[in-house]
Amino acid sequence: MVSINIDNLLKGMRSSSNAVFMDEDNHIYGLGQCRGDLDMNTCSACIGDASLNIKASCPDVSDAQIWYDECTSDNNAVIPDTEDYPSPASSLRSGLAKLLDKIKARIATDPTLGGFANAELQLTRSNTLYGVAQCTQDFSSDVCGKCFEGTKAEFEDNKPCGGKVGCKVFYGSCDFRYKAKQIDELSSRKSMMVSSF
Known part of the structure; x- marks a missing residue:
């Protein structure tokens, strides 16, 4: 049944x-x-x-x-890029926090985005971070913001995303991905992850 x-x-x-x-x-x-x-x-x-x-x-x-x-x-998942970021990890972490705050602010102030936003942040003249984030649509912007705050812990040096040029973090009610190059908006569905428990 x-x-x-x-x-x-x-x-x-x-x-x-x-x-x-x-x-x-x-x-x-x-x-x-x-x-x-x-x-x-x-x-x-x-x-x-x-x-x-x-x-x-x-x-x-x-x-x-x-x-x-x-x-x-x-669900919760973290998928890091295999390549390390060329600048000090501390500047990457700081940049990621600013990038995520920028995305959170867009989602909180524009309900027409449906919990989705992207942004970019120039770290140096030659290094730019690109980010895309989304919350499930059944959560308020406050709950969404708290979920994004939780993703920041994944960028510490001892975590899978620490110091990487890109990473995808999937939590139960939000996801955040970043790269040190423009994110391909038409990426293939062939890269998939399946989980059961």
Whole structure:
């Protein structure tokens, strides 16, 4: 019975975008959300792909998440770039904090962004940081800001993102990614992460 309800939930997710799905009688919950800069067709296609692949990758579990570059479900994950940043780590950390504060301010002051914003910050004449962040749409800008504050801990030297030229941080209600080069807004959905527990 639970498997049938999960199938129905995933079918509903394939036909929509940026939505929360619930079957309260059976306590089944699903969240599909895309980056805020995507059009509805791209978003729906991504969520459709994700809902099909999550069932194939995690057939016998009732709690699973999947992430693509264009759409995500909720969970905690950190994906660092393998290359170290060329300047001192302290200036990178300081720059990341400023970049994230800039993004938080945009999200807090512009509700039309739907919890999504991007920004850039020039560290030196030759080094610029680019960032993209988003909260799930069921959270207020205050809760969103607190989630982003939590991501700052991932940039300490002893953490996976410490001193790296780029990193993606996925938390339960927000995600933040940065790079030392322009973020490719049309990146492929082929890079995915699947998690189940």
